[in-house]
């Protein structure tokens with residue numbers, strides 16, 4: 001698909017705003033990321049990029065429009081069916097999109113993800129899901145890859161954002177909206193490192209706890 005074609009399809013998608021989710025009352029609704037996030041994804045994808053997200057919806061369709069080798073993990077089968085129903089008549093090819101239906105925490109250990117160049121965390125927002133999603137998705141990312149954390153107006157996603165803002169190995173790339181942050185992985189990270197190598201966790205911990213543990217970060221306070 002040529003660049004104009006993708007731009008046209010994104011504009012059409014934003015105009016259509018298909019309701020791909022179900023609200024608490026069972027009525028169709030869209031819980032999509034903001035247009036800015038969709039545009040950002042659109043601008044940073046090239047065909048064949050390897051990507052993944054927790055949750056599914058408009059974002060999944062934008063990944064598909066670019067021919068990304070994309071994995072979308074959602075615990076709701078009906079969403080995948082609505083995405084397919086929207087894409088089929090419009091010729092949006094989902095053949096490189098893999099839907100994995102299940103709770104992300106259950107799915108990740110056997111999902112076989114690797115080589116991820118762009119990742120969107122926008123699944124379950126309750127504790128501890130965004131942290132688990134980050135743990136597994138970032139382990140599967142390539143150095144240089146982009147990670148988008150959505151819904152930072154919620155404490156869980158905001159804590160993840162605040163952690164990453166200080167964490168070595170992550171570079172803050174952009175605030176995409178008041179509730180979406182993007183980071184670039186700049187170095188292979190040790191996910192099993194202790195809290196003393198996590199500046200945000202160290203700083204947020206009590207003075208007594210900090211005093212009891214030697215840390216290279218203590219000198220900052």
Ligand SMILES: C[S@@+](CC[C@H](N)C(=O)[O-])C[C@H]1O[C@@H](n2cnc3c(N)ncnc32)[C@H](O)[C@@H]1O
Nearest residue numbers: 032033055056057058059074075103104123124
């Ligand atoms: C905010 S919506 C995602 C919106 C989507 N990014 C878009 O742009 O339309 C949240 C998504 O998380 C999914 N979800 C909720 N709990 C989940 C879980 N435990 N594991 C995986 N996905 C989950 C929902 O089914 C829904 O697709």
